[in-house]
Amino acid sequence: MRARLLLALTVMGYSFAVSGEKIQSQGLKNQFLKEELALARAPSSYFVVDLQTRIFQLKASGLTLREWKIERLRRWGDPVPLRAISIEKKSALFAPKRKKIKPGANQEGETHELEVLELKDMPSSFSLCLDRGLYIYVRPRPETFLSRAWEIGRFLRWYTLIPLKNLWFEMKKEPLTALDIKVLNKEEAKSLYWALLEGHKGLIYPF
């Protein structure tokens, strides 16, 4: 008898917990969809990072223009903000520089010396500083020996410096969320850098 009662209480408790979780996730989805509707009404494109399905999307008018698969995801700090956020700064160790045209030097005919900024000139490792204390670090899967060695530095930064930075922000009573995103390869990372612009708005769908 006592065992049955215990079992019934456990089942009841579990179902309450499940329904609570369900409402929480519906609530999150609701908030997210309201924000997306506002973004989709604007003429500019916006990004959506779905941490559940691990997909980085570029969208416009509710339409997906391009998707990037997130191969690995790490996170520190506060929950991601449930509101539209914007990219304040895009930074990279080797950020591309725009080339200046020299007036009078016609370049159309010279294919070998085109002074242009192309996808191949974009960095494959970069960070995005967004508002509401959100930082996204993007890097590709290491392919060469050098990039594997470089990974050690990134590992140390992620597991020592970022928690300390978070502690510093905690002391200043400022929010900080850090996301570390690994994409499939260099080309994917470069195209992501290309597609995202400073001032670009977007959403992050949480776990």
Added chain:
Amino acid sequence: MAKVKKTRKKSLRRVLLACLAVFVVLELVAYYFAWPRRAADEIKGEKKKEEELDRRLAAQNSSLERRVKTLAPRGIYIVVDSGNNILSLRRGPEILRRVVVSCGSGSILEEPGGRRRWVFDTPRGGFYIKSKVKNPDWIKPDWAFIEEGEKIPKDPRERVESGVLGEYALGFGDGYFIHGTLYTRLLGRSVTHGCIRVGDEDLKVIFEKVSIGTKVFIY
């Protein structure tokens, strides 16, 4: 002398150990605060009348999803991947035609004297076709003369150049066009002043398929 050296070594070791201990403690505290927190924990206050709330939220969510979907274009639309210099003509999820184009070079031109400055990027975002022109003439803007090291003409007739934009041009605002090119060997490279250059054959198909108001998305 040896004793002094030994005590120095010992005290250095102690300082190093103390530093390490402080670092470890600091890291542990940092880990405690940095441990990822779930967004769902923040909305626990909304647990009243759970079933009713759940139903209401689910209904609201499906209506919101429908509203987001209705914003997407229904007919043909154009998507331009300016990084890869690819234009695709689409209807819903279906790609009708995929074309290699040339987009903005991202270069900068400064007027001698530094009064004006142009950045030759293809604009990004959502636009729509505003004009369709057959056999278009190019009205050369000031930067075209500055780039070539020529004097800006006072007579507007001197700005007109025929035949350089191909047989068709589709305007999508602010002087930007999807047009033809004489430099077909540069298709696939980012070389333009912001317009989107397309090969003759593809341009004809695009021109025939799209109409005024067709959506253009550029990223």
